[in-house]
Amino acid sequence: MSGRSKVTQAIDSVVCEKIEIPSPVSSYYGVNTFNEPTMRKMVSEATFKAFKRWQEGGAVIDAAQADEIAAAMKEWAVSRGATAYSHWFQPMTGLTAEKHDSFICIDKEAGGVIEAFTGSKLILGEPDASSFPSGGIRATFEARGYTAWDPSSPAFITEVALGKTLCIPSIFVSYTGEALDKKLPLLRSDAAVSKAAVDLLKVLGQKVDNIYSTCGIEQEFFLVDKAWYNKRADLMLAGCTLVGAPSPKDQQLEDQYFGSIKERVLNYMHDVCAEAFKLGIPVTTRHNEVAPNQYEFAPIFERSNLAADHNLLLMDIMKEVALRHNLVCLLHEKPFAGVNGSGKHVNWSLADDKGNNLLNPGDTPEENLIFLTILVSVVHAMFSHSDILRATAASAGNERRIGASEAPPAIMSVYLGEQLSKIIGMIESGKIEKGKKQDFVDLGVGLLPKFTRDTTDRNRTSPFAFTGTKFEYRALGSSMNVSTAVTVINTIVADSMMTVGERIKKELKGKTDITAAVLKALGGIIKESKAILFEGNNYSDDWAKEAQKRGLPNTQSTPDALKAFIAPRAVELFDRHKVFSKIELAARHNIWLDKYEKTVGIEIRTLSEMVNTQILPSAYDYQTDIASGLMVLRDLSDDMTIDMVEGALEDRKDVFEKLTADIFYIRKNLKDLDARMKKACGMELSERVAFFFSDIKPHMDHIRRHVDALERTMPDEMWPLPKYREMLFIL
Ligand code: ADP
Ligand code: MG
Numbered sequence: 250m251s252g253r254s255k256v257t258q259a260i261d262s263v264v265c266e267k268i269e270i271p272s273p274v275s276s277y278y279g280v281n282t283f284n285e286p287t288m289r290k291m292v293s294e295a296t297f298k299a300f301k302r303w304q305e306g307g308a309v310i311d312a313a314q315a316d317e318i319a320a321a322m323k324e325w326a327v328s329r330g331a332t333a334y335s336h337w338f339q340p341m342t343g344l345t346a347e348k349h350d351s352f353i354c355i356d357k358e359a360g361g362v363i364e365a366f367t368g369s370k371l372i373l374g375e376p377d378a379s380s381f382p383s384g385g386i387r388a389t390f391e392a393r394g395y396t397a398w399d400p401s402s403p404a405f406i407t408e409v410a411l412g413k414t415l416c417i418p419s420i421f422v423s424y425t426g427e428a429l430d431k432k433l434p435l436l437r438s439d440a441a442v443s444k445a446a447v448d449l450l451k452v453l454g455q456k457v458d459n460i461y462s463t464c465g466i467e468q469e470f471f472l473v474d475k476a477w478y479n480k481r482a483d484l485m486l487a488g489c490t491l492v493g494a495p496s497p498k499d500q501q502l503e504d505q506y507f508g509s510i511k512e513r514v515l516n517y518m519h520d521v522c523a524e525a526f527k528l529g530i531p532v533t534t535r536h537n538e539v540a541p542n543q544y545e546f547a548p549i550f551e552r553s554n555l556a557a558d559h560n561l562l563l564m565d566i567m568k569e570v571a572l573r574h575n576l577v578c579l580l581h582e583k584p585f586a587g588v589n590g591s592g593k594h595v596n597w598s599l600a601d602d603k604g605n606n607l608l609n610p611g612d613t614p615e616e617n618l619i620f621l622t623i624l625v626s627v628v629h630a631m632f633s634h635s636d637i638l639r640a641t642a643a644s645a646g647n648e649r650r651i652g653a654s655e656a657p658p659a660i661m662s663v664y665l666g667e668q669l670s671k672i673i674g675m676i677e678s679g680k681i682e683k684g685k686k687q688d689f690v691d692l693g694v695g696l697l698p699k700f701t702r703d704t705t706d707r708n709r710t711s712p713f714a715f716t717g718t719k720f721e722y723r724a725l726g727s728s729m730n731v732s733t734a735v736t737v738i739n740t741i742v743a744d745s746m747m748t749v750g751e752r753i754k755k756e757l758k759g760k761t762d763i764t765a766a767v768l769k770a771l772g773g774i775i776k777e778s779k780a781i782l783f784e785g786n787n788y789s790d791d792w793a794k795e796a797q798k799r800g801l802p803n804t805q806s807t808p809d810a811l812k813a814f815i816a817p818r819a820v821e822l823f824d825r826h827k828v829f830s831k832i833e834l835a836a837r838h839n840i841w842l843d844k845y846e847k848t849v850g851i852e853i854r855t856l857s858e859m860v861n862t863q864i865l866p867s868a869y870d871y872q873t874d875i876a877s878g879l880m881v882l883r884d885l886s887d888d889m890t891i892d893m894v895e896g897a898l899e900d901r902k903d904v905f906e907k908l909t910a911d912i913f914y915i916r917k918n919l920k921d922l923d924a925r926m927k928k929a930c931g932m933e934l935s936e937r938v939a940f941f942f943s944d945i946k947p948h949m950d951h952i953r954r955h956v957d958a959l960e961r962t963m964p965d966e967m968w969p970l971p972k973y974r975e976m977l978f979i980l
Contacts, residue, residue: 253971256476260979268516268573270523279529281329283322283404283415291321304400305459306440315368322404323352323366326415331406334366336374336396337416339431339730341384341840345561346421348374349414371417372398383429384836394429396421399436402558405528418558427833431732434828435554438462438739441826445743446599446607449626449750453619454763459602462739465550465719466560467534469591469727470567471543471579472514474980477971478577483855487848488581488646488728491856491949492864494957495587496974499541506539513980514544517574521546524566530559539655540588541977550596550719553735560593560731576980582726583649585973586953590650591727597738598719599623609718618767621676622749625771625778627720628663628673630738630745631713632778634822635661636802636813637741638713639724641734643810643841645848647726648942652805654788657712657724659810660796660803662783664711670784676768677775710787733837740828749774807845808938814838842938849941853926856949857919863969864956868912871963875905908962911955918951 271277289297296314303310310318326334335347350370353362374396383394402418421430428434439461446460478484483491510518518535525532525548534547546567548559564580571578583590599607610620631638639661642651650656665673675681708714712724725734752774756766780799785792796803804810813819815838823829829837879901886893925945929937960968 252480253966253968253975256474256480256971257975257979259476260474268520268523270519274526278526281406281408281527282529283325284529285403287325288318288321291325292317300400312368315372317368319366319368319371322371322415323364326404326406326413327352327364329406329413330408331413331415333412334370334415334417336398336419338396338419338421339561339732340421341430341837342844344730345565347414347416374417374419383423384839394421394423399432399554401436401552401554403529405562427830427836431730431736432554432557434736434833435557435732435739437828438736438743438826439553441828442599442739442743442746445746445750445826446623449622449746450619452750452753452757453615453622453767455615455619457601460599460607461602462553462735463550463598463600463606463719464553464556464731464735465547465596466556466731467545467547467594467596468560468563468567469538469543469545469593471540471584471591472517472571472576472980473542473579473976475572475575475577477976477979480971481976482859483852484577484579484584486855487852488579489584489649490586490973490976491852492859492953492956492960492970493586493973494960496541496972496977499588499973499977500539503539505537505541505543508537510535510537510544511980513574513576517571517576518544518546520573521563521567521570524570525563528559528562528566530563530566532563538589538591540585542980543589543591550598553597553739557730557732557735564728580728582644582646582728583653585977586649587973588977589655590653592650592656592723593725593727593729593731595722595725595731595734595738596716596719597722597735599742606718608715608720614764618764621672621771622753622767623746624665624669624715625673625676625774626745626749627742628665628781629749629774629778630741631661631663632781633745634737634741634819635713635781636804636810636816637819637822638722638734638737639802639804640810640813641737642724642726642729643807644726644729645807645845645852646728647724648805648807650726651724657710658787658793658803659805660787660793660801661712661724661781662787662796662801663781664708664714664784665782666708666715667784669715670782673775673782676772677779679769679772681768708784708787711783712787736828740823740826743826744822806939806942808842808935808942811838811841811845814841839934842934846934846938846941849938849945853922853945853949856952857922859970860915860919860952860956864959865912865915867963867967867969868908868915868959871967872905872908872912875901875908879905904962908959911958915952915955915959918948918955922948922952 288300292300296310296317299310299314300318302308331352333349333351335349337345337347340346352364352366354365356363396419399418399420404415404417406413406415418432420428420433420436422433423429442462443460447457450457473484481490483489522532522535531549531551532546533549534545536545537543538545546563548556548563550556551559567578568580580591582592601607607619607623609616611617639659652658707716712722714721714723722734722738725731749770752770753767756770757763760766780801783792793803814834820831820834823834824831882898882901885891886898922945925948929940929945932940960972
């Protein structure tokens with residue numbers, strides 16, 4: 250029996266073990282988090298109040314208060330079975346990191362050990378984390394990085410079969426205060442957008458103390474059986490298939506999207522949700538996605554910082570729980586060519602401290618005006634800095650997906666929907682209707698069509714779409730940490746809110762009618778920014794041409810897209826809002842280029858190994874078989890007594906020639922690839938990654954084309970790798 254048949258048999262026998270899941274959800278939701286109600290019960294009122302003030306941006310709690318919270322946290326964690334703690338942080342690689350320390354310390358008086366945890370250990374950690382990429386920051390400053398507790402995200406317990414660990418969400422900074430992680434910039438950007446929004450609302454005559462960004466993250470993924478996965482070096486090492494012919498049927502019939510979920514997958518989903526609920530992650534939606542074996546989870550939106558932490562935890566849970574079910578959860582952006590890849594949609598909005606959504610059109614003229622002002626600020630932000638947002642979606646993995654006619658194109662644009670576009674058009678032209686109609690809202694200077702939330706008005710091809718009460722940014726890849734994207738959205742919107750505020754103030758000079766001045770200012774802003782608005786099909790070729798005319802960037806290559814981060818305009822922008830310093834930006838840019846280079850490097854080495862050690866040996870065997878068949882046929886055709894159909898020998902020759910040509914071109918392209926890699930070695934990093942995109946990656950595609958041609962014609966039993974139709978359908 251071939252390796253692949255054995256795998257099919259193994260999959261046939263998979264049975265899901267019954268996992269006990271408590272019910273109802275409310276009885277165990279958040280049990281593994283040291284949340285506010287728990288802390289409130291366990292510390293004094295004064296300490297709790299001090300903590301809350303700190304959480305809302307006030308002074309840091311003092312040492313005694315920190316000790317009190319640490320003692321409570323330890324007591325809670327130990328009572329739930331935790332034996333160790335860890336600062337949990339997000340280094341610039343995009344993954345999460347933890348370094349565990351046990352709670353035990355030597356009891357000098359009584360001898361033996363006791364469980365202990367102090368305020369200073371809670372607040373500050375000093376992991377020996379010098380191997381994390383710092384993009385040069387720590388080489389020039391200090392070798393060590395420090396972790397510091399982020400009080401806005403609750404501590405939580407992670408559990409495996411043999412133990413539990415208390416995790417403390419933390420930022421990661423250098424000795425001199427540079428952000429070495431993704432969390433600190435997000436917190437800084439939230440402060441920036443909060444300040445700008447409070448100031449803007451003040452101009453509109455509204456007093457609000459605090460505003461924060463909210464985020465709801467839709468997470469797409471694939472599941473494959475572990476047995477197939479273990480037989481594919483490319484899936485294991487590169488996260489995606491580097492060769493593989495399409496399945497004769499994949500997503501053409503659209504019979505997977507929102508279809509009934511297979512039992513094995515549903516068991517997995519129940520298990521993931523239960524683990525997420527214990528950690529207070531509000532997962533609500535789960536469904537089938539477009540490609541076979543592709544699915545999605547989406548939690549209810551939360552404050553961005555918490556939503557980002559929860560998304561990272563959810564990704565960990567999804568991967569770990571899958572293994573319990575003999576499945577592997579693939580978070581790569583494009584695990585399979587030819588079918589949809591996986592994205593991560595970031596739904597973004599702003600809320601005030603009472604929880605009111607600023608992008609909710611509202612019912613009163615005041616609410617409507619706030620809504621329109623914020624909306625126009627977002628449009629202006631996208632017009633001014635969409636290149637930086639595009640850069641947040643740039644990675645080697647997502648490069649395979651963006652612009653592939655299923656994901657947003659590399660051209661950034663904003664979709665508002667028909668109704669809102671009309672309103673925006675009226676504000677721009679200053680032609681606000683007079684007269685009284687039911688469907689209009691009176692803004693004091695005339696009537697604007699009343700905006701009703703319309704969720705049917707959808708454009709799935711837009712990278713940045715207004716969807717009723719929030720914007721949905723759709724370009725991020727499924728494996729990415731959302732923090733950088735949210736950091737950018739917050740910062741560019743903060744900047745535009747400042748501009749819009751200034752413009753309104755100018756219009757207001759010497760006038761008393763706020764509404765008229767606001768609409769006039771917004772009209773001017775819309776006029777300047779409208780090139781970014783697009784309602785049509787973002788996948789069409791016409792749009793690419795039109796976008797070029799409008800001067801919108803269309804950057805396909807990751808290294809090129811990433812340049813937006815270090816352009817002088819970006820440096821000034823981030824510096825103005827104290828989100829990233831020039832050094833921090835340069836460090837990130839450097840790390841991302843480095844990661845791109847390493848990722849493509851791994852893909853190339855994996856592809857070469859698979860081709861040399863699995864595919865070519867099988868192809869040579871088949872070539873030998875065909876050659877002997879051909880010789881027999883030639884001998885027989887020389888035999889005058891056998892009546893062979895005309896062209897039969899030629900036809901068999903064709904088979905041999907085609908096969909031999911594919912083998913030849915695979916070998917030739919491998920040699921070329923090797924030579925190019927040698928050439929790339931002598932280049933400096935930015936030149937090398939550009940060369941990877943322009944010269945190396947297309948070569949990998951050549952190899953793939955010939956390998957896939959072999960897969961389509963070689964005997965099934967001789968093919969050494971699991972096929973698409975197996976990985977995508979057998980579960
Ligand atoms: P979709 O609009 O994509 O069909 P939903 O309306 O269910 O789906 O919303 C998708 C995500 O958007 C969910 O995670 C949801 O919680 C989130 N969301 C809804 N309102 C907001 C908001 N005000 N801010 C941020 N995210 C939001
Ligand atoms: Mg969505």
